[in-house]
Amino acid sequence: MIGLIILGIIVVFALWVIAMYNRFVRLRTRSEEAWSDIDVQLKRRYDLIPNLIETVKGYAAHEQQTLAQVTEARTKAMGAQTVAEHAEAENMLTGALKSLFAVSESYPDLKANTNFLELQRELTDTENKIQAARRFYNTNVRDLNIAAETFPSNIVARWFKFMKKEFFELAEGEQAAREPVAVTF
C-alpha cells in the first residue's frame, strides 16, 4: 500500500516535471521567435541607411561628420552580438539618425526631394516597428524570467539549464516610443 502511494507521488512528480519542461521550451521558443521579429526590423533599417546617406550626400556633401557618424553607428549595430550590445548600438544609431534629420532641416532642396521624404517615412515606420517588436519580445522574456525565478518552477529551470533572457531596453523608454523621431517640417 505504502509502495503504491510512493509510486503515485513519483508519477505525479514526473508528470509535473514534464509539463514544466515543455512550458519552458515553449517560453524559450517564443522569446527566440520574438527576437527574430526584432532582427527583421533592424535589418530593414540597416538596408535603408545607405540609400539615405547617398541621397543626403547629393545635397549636403559637407555634412561629412554627421554622415560618418551614421555610417559608423550602423556598422557597429550590425556587428552587435548580445542583447545589451544591440540595445546600446541601436540607441547610438537612433541618435545619429536624429542629428542627420536635424541637419537636413537647413537644406530646403533636400527636404523637397521625394526620395528623401520616402526614406524618412520608411525609417520612421521601421523605428515604430522596432519598438513594437521590442515590446512583444520583452513581454515574452518577462514570462520566461518569471517562470525561471518563481518557486517551484525554478527548480526545473535549474535542472535543465533554462536561462533567463535579457530585456531589450532602449534608452528613451515607453513615452518616446509613442512619438518616435518626430521631424517636423
Place this chain on the structure above:
Amino acid sequence: MPMAANLYTHQSGNVAKTWLLMSLFFVLIMAIGLFASWYVNDSSILYIAVFVSIIMNIASYWWSDKIVLSLTGAKPASKETHYELYTLVENLAITAGLPMPKVYVIEDAAPNAFATGRNKEHAVVAFTTGLLCTLNRTELEGVAAHELAHIGNRDILLQTVVVVLVGFVTLLSDMLLRISATGGGDRDRGNQVQLILMIAGFILALLAPLVATLMQLAISRKREFLADATGAMLTRYPEGLASALEKISQSSVQMKRANHATAHLFISDPFGEKKGRERINFLHKIFLTHPPVQERVAALRGTR
C-alpha cells in the same frame, strides 16, 4: 499570473460557446422542420430543414466574415491608400504577436470600428471614414488595439457566427410575419392560413427569447471590458482608448447601414445613442447590449 489564466480560459470558453451555438442552431432548425413536416404531413420539409441547417452552419464558419464585410459595405485598405492606418495596425499586430489582419475601411460619417474573421490568421479589422477623421493618432491606436484584442481573445469567431445565425433567424421570423399578414384576406384557404399563422406564432414565440440569449452569449459585458483592458495593455496608454470612446459616443450620427445582425460587432452601438428618442422598438431593445460608455471609460481611467 491571474490575468493570463483569465485570458486563456476566456479563449477556450469562446470556442466552446461557438460549438454550442452552432449545435443549438442545428437543433432549432431541425425542430422547426420536424414540426412543420408533422403538421403538413410531408416529410420532405424535414429533409430541407436538415439541409438548410447544415449549409447555414458551414456558411457561418467559412464565409461569415465576407458576409459581414458585404453587409457593412467595407472596402479593403492597402498600405498605399491608407498609410497611417495600415502601419498603425501593423505595429500593434507586431506588439501583440498576431499575424497582420486585413484592414478595411467603411465609407460612413459615423465613427465606428469592428473586427471579424474565423481565426487570427483570417482576421479583418474595419474602420469607418468617420472614425479616421474624428480621432487623433493615439485615440485611433486605442481603438485598433481594442479590435486586435478581440482577435487575440478569439471573440471574433463567436461574434461573427452570431451575425449569420441571428441574421437568418430574424429574416425567417420577418418572412413568417409577412406571410401571416398578407394571407389574412384569403377566405377560401382560411384553414391553410390559420395553420400557417399558428406555425408562425409558435416559431416566433420560440425564437424571440432564443435570439436574445444568443446575443447575450456573444456580447457579454465582460467581453468588451476584457478587450478594453487587453487593448490598453498593448498600447500602454489607456487614455487613448478612453478619449476615443468618449468622442465616439458624443457623435450622434447613425450608421448608414446599421443592422441588428451586425450591431454587436462594433465598438459602439451603430444605431447611435438613444438620448431623447421616445420610441425604442422592441427588436432594438433586445439587441441593446453595449455596456455604457461611461462605465468603460471609468474602468480605463481607473476611476471606477
